[in-house]
Amino acid sequence: PSILKEKANFGIGAAIKTAHLAELAYANTVKSHFSQVTAEWEMKMELIWSSATGYNWSNADRVVDFAKDNDLEVHGHTLVWYKSFPGWFKNAGYDSTAFEDRVRAYIQTTVGRYKGRVKSWDVANEIFNDNGTLRSTDCPVFATFNDPIGFYGRCFKYAHEADPDAKLFYNDYSVVLASAKRSAIKRMVSRFKNEGIPIHGIGDQFHYRVTTDKNTIKNGLTDMASTGLLIHLSELDIIVNVQQSESYAFTQAEAQKQADMYRFIVESYESLPADQKFAITTWGVTDKYTWLTDYWHAKEYPLLFDQHYQEKEAYRGFLAGLKNN
Numbered sequence: 001p002s003i004l005k006e007k008a009n010f011g012i013g014a015a016i017k018t019a020h021l022a023e024l025a026y027a028n029t030v031k032s033h034f035s036q037v038t039a040e041w042e043m044k045m046e047l048i049w050s051s052a053t054g055y056n057w058s059n060a061d062r063v064v065d066f067a068k069d070n071d072l073e074v075h076g077h078t079l080v081w082y083k084s085f086p087g088w089f090k091n092a093g094y095d096s097t098a099f100e101d102r103v104r105a106y107i108q109t110t111v112g113r114y115k116g117r118v119k120s121w122d123v124a125n126e127i128f129n130d131n132g133t134l135r136s137t138d139c140p141v142f143a144t145f146n147d148p149i150g151f152y153g154r155c156f157k158y159a160h161e162a163d164p165d166a167k168l169f170y171n172d173y174s175v176v177l178a179s180a181k182r183s184a185i186k187r188m189v190s191r192f193k194n195e196g197i198p199i200h201g202i203g204d205q206f207h208y209r210v211t212t213d214k215n216t217i218k219n220g221l222t223d224m225a226s227t228g229l230l231i232h233l234s235e236l237d238i239i240v241n242v243q244q245s246e247s248y249a250f251t252q253a254e255a256q257k258q259a260d261m262y263r264f265i266v267e268s269y270e271s272l273p274a275d276q277k278f279a280i281t282t283w284g285v286t287d288k289y290t291w292l293t294d295y296w297h298a299k300e301y302p303l304l305f306d307q308h309y310q311e312k313e314a315y316r317g318f319l320a321g322l323k324n325n
């Protein structure tokens with residue numbers, strides 16, 4: 001059968017969890033079908049940064065070693081995300097100078113450790129609300145900063161200094177759906193360009209559903225590409241049980257609807273300029289372990305492989321969307 005990564009001229013990624021790597025079918029599916037991995041959890045601050053001067057590398061090393069052993073690239077996720085600030089860090093207070101000093105040390109230490117082994121990083125994740133304003137209630141520190149965007153720009157600089165070859169991304173959800181958020185991102189990108197801040201790409205997580213409007217997706221992607229940056233569909237999964245109904249059945253017809261949406265998204269991505277294509281990463285490997293089961297509180301079937309690691313219609317839809325399929 002055709003293998004996605006052999007047909008794509010950009011990265012075919014999957015978010016992995018080290019907890020599942022001992023399951024042979026899981027590890028083999030990752031090795032056979034994907035060209036890069038993102039740690040679903042293990043490379044976040046909460047797991048690495050144990051104290052102001054302490055780091056726990058075991059989980060992140062497991063991901064990077066697995067990738068190296070299997071010729072897979074690693075996309076680092078994510079350096080600065082308010083949801084994964086460790087407790088001790090949040091309790092250390094939000095004096096912006098001390099806060100930034102700590103974040104700089106964290107970025108330099110983490111990016112430095114994986115220099116040459118992690119090809120790209122989500123430097124900042126989810127800093128804007130859908131209406132384009134900066135998040136502040138979720139993370140009081142940014143309310144005390146007089147120029148939060150300036151702080152984030154310096155985070156990109158710290159990462160670039162630690163590994164000048166790494167591609168640096170800003171990552172968020174609903175970028176193609178929320179035009180105000182997308183405008184705020186575009187404003188930040190042009191400011192960074194004017195100030196010589198090293199930003200190379202934008203990620204839209206692409207947690208969408210079979211009912212997501214196709215024109216909105218297409219137009220939003222074109223608008224993102226107008227920045228001239230690399231575009232990463234960084235956490236792609238397609239919800240089918242949109243009513244979160246207990247009695248939902250993933251019938252052949254439902255599977256075909258999902259396959260059509262995967263195909264549409266891949267075709268839209270393929271229509272971007274060749275030098276702006278980076279990767280399409282699915283947020284997980286198999287329906288068996290999708291994060292949506294907990295989050296969506298309903299049975300979901302959002303990925304390319306079913307719970308028995310069989311290629312779904314969605315896999316064939318993804319493949320059909322590739323230019324040289």
Ligand code: G3I
Nearest residue numbers: 017019040041044077078083084125173205235283291295
């Ligand atoms: O595995 C441990 C378990 O040993 C421990 O007992 C338990 C106690 O809390 O935690 C378990 O770890 C969980 C981890 O996933 C691994 O399964 C964490 O609680 C849980 O918070 C973590 O959730 C992840 C979440 O980000 C927060 O980091 C999800 O797997 C992951 O899918 C989700 O991914 C995010 C992206 O990073 C950003 N975009 C949205 C996306 C979905 O929320």
